[in-house]
Amino acid sequence: xxxxxxxxxxxxxxxxxxxxxxxxxxxxSGKPVIEQNTCYRMQxxxxxxxDGMRSKDTEETVDRQVxxxxxxxxxxxxxxEQSKSSWWLNRLIAGRTKKMSIDWPFPFSEEKLFVLTxxxxxxxxxxxxxxxHVTSFPYRTGFALEDATxxxxxxxxxxxxxxxxxxPATHPNFAPQRHLDMSNxxxxxxxxxxxxxxxxxxxxxxxxxxxxxxxxxxxxxxQLIRSSNVVARFFVALHARKEVNVELKKEADFFGDIxxxxxxxxxxxxxLKTVAICEYGVRVAFAKNIMKCDDDTFVRVDAVxxxxxxxxxxxxxxxxxxNYHHKPLxxxxxxxxxxxxxxxxxxxxxxGPGYIVSSDIANFIVSxxxxxxxxxxxxxDVSMGMWVEKFNSSRPVQYVHSLKFSQSGCVEDYxxxxxxxxxxxxxxxxxxxxxxxxxxxxxx
Numbered sequence: 246x247x248x249x250x251x252x253x254x255x256x257x258x259x260x261x262x263x264x265x266x267x268x269x270x271x272x273x274s275g276k277p278v279i280e281q282n283t284c285y286r287m288q289x290x291x292x293x294x295x296d297g298m299r300s301k302d303t304e305e306t307v308d309r310q311v312x313x314x315x316x317x318x319x320x321x322x323x324x325x326e327q328s329k330s331s332w333w334l335n336r337l338i339a340g341r342t343k344k345m346s347i348d349w350p351f352p353f354s355e356e357k358l359f360v361l362t363x364x365x366x367x368x369x370x371x372x373x374x375x376x377x378h379v380t381s382f383p384y385r386t387g388f389a390l391e392d393a394t395x396x397x398x399x400x401x402x403x404x405x406x407x408x409x410x411x412x413p414a415t416h417p418n419f420a421p422q423r424h425l426d427m428s429n430x431x432x433x434x435x436x437x438x439x440x441x442x443x444x445x446x447x448x449x450x451x452x453x454x455x456x457x458x459x460x461x462x463x464x465x466x467x468q469l470i471r472s473s474n475v476v477a478r479f480f481v482a483l484h485a486r487k488e489v490n491v492e493l494k495k496e497a498d499f500f501g502d503i504x505x506x507x508x509x510x511x512x513x514x515x516x517l518k519t520v521a522i523c524e525y526g527v528r529v530a531f532a533k534n535i536m537k538c539d540d541d542t543f544v545r546v547d548a549v550x551x552x553x554x555x556x557x558x559x560x561x562x563x564x565x566x567x568n569y570h571h572k573p574l575x576x577x578x579x580x581x582x583x584x585x586x587x588x589x590x591x592x593x594x595x596x597g598p599g600y601i602v603s604s605d606i607a608n609f610i611v612s613x614x615x616x617x618x619x620x621x622x623x624x625x626d627v628s629m630g631m632w633v634e635k636f637n638s639s640r641p642v643q644y645v646h647s648l649k650f651s652q653s654g655c656v657e658d659y660x661x662x663x664x665x666x667x668x669x670x671x672x673x674x675x676x677x678x679x680x681x682x683x684x685x686x687x688x689x
Contacts, residue, residue, distance in 0.1 A: 246361070248393040260285045260666075262393045263370055263382065265363075267353045276318060277351040279372075281382040286541060286664045288654055295380050297351070307381035308366035314379055316349045352379050358405075365390050389668065424455045425496060431461040433502035436530065437473045442550055443601075444532035445477040446522030449503075449540040450510060451484030451493050456540040459667035461500065463674035467546040475546055476530045479503045480518045482510035516625040520614050523607035534562070535607045537629075538599045543655070543662045543673050545683055552647065552660060553601055560643045562603045563633045565595025567646040586622065593644060594630025596652040599661035602633065609636050655685035 250260035261284035268278050279295040295313035304312065352374035353359060362373040369383035398404060449457055457479055469475040481503055484490050497503035506521050508514060519537055526535035534553045538544055549564075556562040571591045573581040610632050613619035622628045633642055647660065655662035655673070662685070665673065672686035 246363075247397040248390070249395045249397050250392045251394050257287050258284070259395075260388070260392070262388045262390065263363075265372065265382075269351070269353060269355065277316075277353075279313075279380055281370075281380065283385050283388045285388070285666055288664045290385060293380075293382055305383070307369040307383045308371065310366075310371055310378060310381040312381050312383075314349075314377075316351050349377065352377070388666070425458055426462070427499055431458075432500055433478075434471055434473045436476060440531040440533060441474055441476050442469070442532070443475045443534045443536055443553065444522075444526035444530040445475065445536045445538060445544065445546075446519075446525065447477060447479045447538055447540050447542075448515065448518050448522075449479045449481050451481055451489045452486075453540050454492070454496065455667045457496070457503075459670040460540060461502070463670040464544050464546060465502075466674070469546050469550065475550065476532065477502065478525060479540065480506060480521055480525075482506050482508055482514065482518065484510060513623040516621050516623065516628045519625045519629060520610060520619070523602075523610045524614075527604050527608045527611060532604060533558075534601050534603055536599065536601045537597070537625075538661060539597065539663065541663065541665055542598045543659075543665045543670055544599065545660055545677070548649075548660045548683075549599075549601060552645070556603075556643050556645065560603075561605050561636070561640055562601065562643050562645060563595065563606065564602075564645040564647070564650075565600030566648055566650040566652050567593055567595045567644060568630075569593050581624075591627050592630040592634040594627050594633075596650065596663075597624075597626035598652055598663035599650045600626070600629065602629070605640070606633055606636050606642070657683075657685075659683055659685070 246265045248262040250262050252259040261282070264280075264282045264284060266280045266282075268280065271278050272280075276296060280292050281295075282292045283290045293312060297316045297318035298313065299315035300306075300311040300313045306312070359374055360376070364371045364373070366381075369381055371381045372379050396407070396409070447457075447460065460477075460479075464470075465477050467475070470477055479502055481493060481497075483505070484493065493503070493505065497505060504521065504525060506518055508517065522537050523535060526532045536544070536549060552564055553562065556564075568591070571594075572589060573586050573591065575581065575583075610619065613632070620628075620631060622631065636642060649656065649658060649660040651659050651662050654664050655669075662673070665686075669686045673684070676682075676684040676686065
């Protein structure tokens with residue numbers, strides 16, 4: 246059973262606000278378990294597993310409920326007879342002074358009707374089966390009941406009926422006026438009449454109102470951006486729904502930080518947004534370096550600026566979490582055909598959620614595009630690697646690899662952190678301001 250959020254990217258599964266998975270035959274343990282977890286942009290958190298052992302008294306509770314209740318962990322008849330003998334022996338030795346406990350079987354079994362109740366408390370979710378509390382799961386930063394837009398049930402079960410009460414009516418991205426804070430405080434500062442240290446282009450989708458607002462309220466409030474020494478802009482293509490485009494135009498006009506590219510949004514055309522970022526960076530912002538990131542990427546602005554300054558000013562640079570000798574996937578959801586990419590290896594390329602190129606590379610890309618000589622590939626980060634490789638054939642490029650441009654969530658002392666939800670963005674910014682150091686909010 247899952248509480249699912251709104252799908253954020255075509256081709257990816259929707260976020261799992263809550264994932265509840267009872268397994269009758271267990272997993273690697275071979276015994277029944279109940280697993281609970283969250284998932285955002287297809288990245289799972291750390292699972293909470295209940296295997297029949299009650300949570301320790303020293304472990305944190307959820308609304309004063311333990312995370313895991315106990316149940317009989319082995320239904321083997323031989324073991325049961327041995328348990329009975331042990332119980333009588335202990336009773337003869339200890340007498341009646343010991344308090345008796347009641348053991349319950351695993352709450353689910355084949356061909357047995359059950360009633361499961363999911364409730365949301367102040368601190369987390371609570372699961373009851375047939376009126377008995379079984380498990381509780383604490384809320385995780387970035388995953389809230391208000392983000393759930395659907396209930397999903399799958400597996401070998403027959404559903405008799407479903408009752409729901411007090412559920413949220415709409416997702417924030419269906420009602421942008423509920424989420425956009427139309428305050429002058431969040432407007433983009435004016436561009437300076439001089440070159441800037443860095444331009445940050447942020448790929449976004451038309452209906453990602455919540456994601457953009459979270460960035461405006463978090464890392465786009467950095468002093469380097471507010472002083473216009475660093476410029477950040479969202480790059481958004483047209484949405485399939487006319488009403489979304491109407492709201493998007495209003496948002497762009499008010500905040501002044503959105504560049505609308507004139508074509509319908511599609512995964513295969515994301516690479517054109519990257520070209521647009523390069524063009525804006527060199528022809529509008531006149532930036533020394535250009536960074537590209539996604540709208541679910543938290544950026545430590547001062548850290549990426551510092552990383553860029555480690556390379557001498559007269560050197561071309563390509564900085565990020567760089568992949569070497571990666572091979573195209575020839576099957577599955579992200580398959581690439583031989584017609585699309587005939588070579589066996591990709592060029593060295595930095596992962597798309599966050600990388601930096603120098604302005605001479607960006608200018609080369611724009612010039613090649615204007616002269617119709619730029620080769621385009623549907624994976625924008627691989628395309629960038631291909632363009633840098635071509636530029637490198639005539640002028641040396643300094644490749645700088647760092648795992649701190651994190652591809653899969655948040656890591657210690659990150660430069661950029663991918664797969665961050667709007668609430669995680671705000672949480673990470675607050676920690677950065679209050680504690681003066683980068684701390685994660687992904688609760689993993």
